[in-house]
Amino acid sequence: MDKFTEMEVLISVAEQGSITRAAETLGQSVSAVSRYLSSLEERLGVRLINRTTRRFSITEEGELFYSYAKSILSEVHDAEALVGQVSSAPTGTLKITASTSFAMLHLMPIVPEFAQRHPKISIEITAHNRYHDIIESGVDLAIRTRRVEADSSITIRRLAQTRRRLVASPDYIAEMGTPHHPEELERHRMLVYLLADDPMRLDMRRGNSRFLVNVNPVMTTNEGQLLLRAARDGMGIIAQPSYIVQEDLDAGRLVRVLDDWDLPRLTINLAFPTRRHMPAKTRLFIEYLSAYFRRNEFERIWTS
Template identity: 30%
Template sequence: MDRFEQIRAFTQVVAFAGFAAASREMGLSRSAVNKLVIALENDLGVQLLHRSTRVVTPTETGLAFYAQCLEILASLEEAERSLTQLQEEPRGRLRVNAPMSFGTLHLAPALANFLIHYPDLQLQLTLSDRFIDPIEEGFDITIRIAAPQTVASLIVHPLAPAPRVLCATSTYLSTHGSPTHPNDLHAHSCLHYGQLAVENQWTLLGPDGTHTISVAGALCSNNGEVLRDAAVRGLGIALLPRFIIEAELQQGTLQVVLPDYHPPELTLSVIYPVNRHLSTKVRLLVSFLQERFGQNTG
């Protein structure tokens, strides 16, 4: 039998000086309340109440136990109240992982505004371009730019497309020629994301179908900003997300190459563990990211 219900029944009987009023307060029958108190007395091996046909009063032991029970119930109520406040008022640590370039260029400034609104939060932002499983590595939220995916243990919440384009400086193109077809990229220095030891391929979709081109160039890197800066210096053609190069495109420092061809679409997504009781701080951050970045990645 539930010990908490036994204690609650006992304290109600003492508080209302009888089983009838206590049963009405608890929404139980009089016999049910009586059974709870008897079970408590049997479990403890002591008599807690003096019973008569007209009045119910606590024994000396029962009175001392009643005072202790009130403290226990008050502590439990305070614990429940604190938990409710924790759910309602975001506080404590929030661990977030995001891609390097998106994190430095866009996410970090946005999170500063988020923290201004929720000063009781302590946010730990870790930047990494490798895939992070938030469950295995202890993150509340991860943000990824990748092809749409489904993972059984994770919620993948798409925010917006993350389009990529080929780009180069006008100086590079005037010197080396502007490609008019993906096959022309074989003759160009292609600044690619990855490692030198691995063959790198770009897949481009266009009016004449899909083309997969092996590329090589003066530089490869696992960081988009490094590739952007190399492209700006005229070292070759880069394939980059627009959110990294939007300013350079607007200023004319870089220009789009092969505008009729584009790589497969990537999506900016928020990823977090499947949890029926999503914490307030995670829910608020997901909502904030949706409002800030939804359909707005360049």
């Protein structure tokens, strides 16, 4: 019998906990699955599955074989995928997740051209301001400012660093005046992003000086684009990453506040499932996005 099929059967039986469910998953008959399993046990000379009418369990030998078989089949599938990528244009759906602001400001400028260059790749963008499980959601690439990933099966690649800046509209500054020290922020109208670390306190540093500002907001939200709109309309001062506010600063719609003081900086990371061979669609988009960032010198601009 086919050794690869035997391994697939053993893996499915172990994971499904039932020969009947394994047969359904594999699209085989129960008798065929039983034959493959019996053939494998006979060839190896050991019992892999304990099965009675009332009880089903995998043996110690079965656990060992399951572990190796799963690794071997994963390698085979990766090899097939890699050869397929070399021999043909990349295809499939590329699933990306990012914050709403990042998706609007830094994905959409490049997605149309990327799609034109790679017409067999379709792109699915899910905008989230909270982090979702990459593996469970079937995500190929996540762009986020999370420092670490708890799941060891996720690889992180640095894209860029960015300052968080205090900014406000010229009209607001004309009305309320320019603060010259962090302690003056306590009398200013503050607009707060609720998903930031410790959102009701600003940890401001300049050289060896450090000042903690307790914020009493006039508005809070979980969406950076709403804060941006409120700041443009003169509602108050916001603390947001440069990658969100830079365009408005360049256009003069917003101005910097206390820019000689620094808030904790953020690192924008690319997170994706760890694989020996990265899918071509993911690799191509990462290379395209990274080149776009280098070409525009975003990190230099955002950290200056």
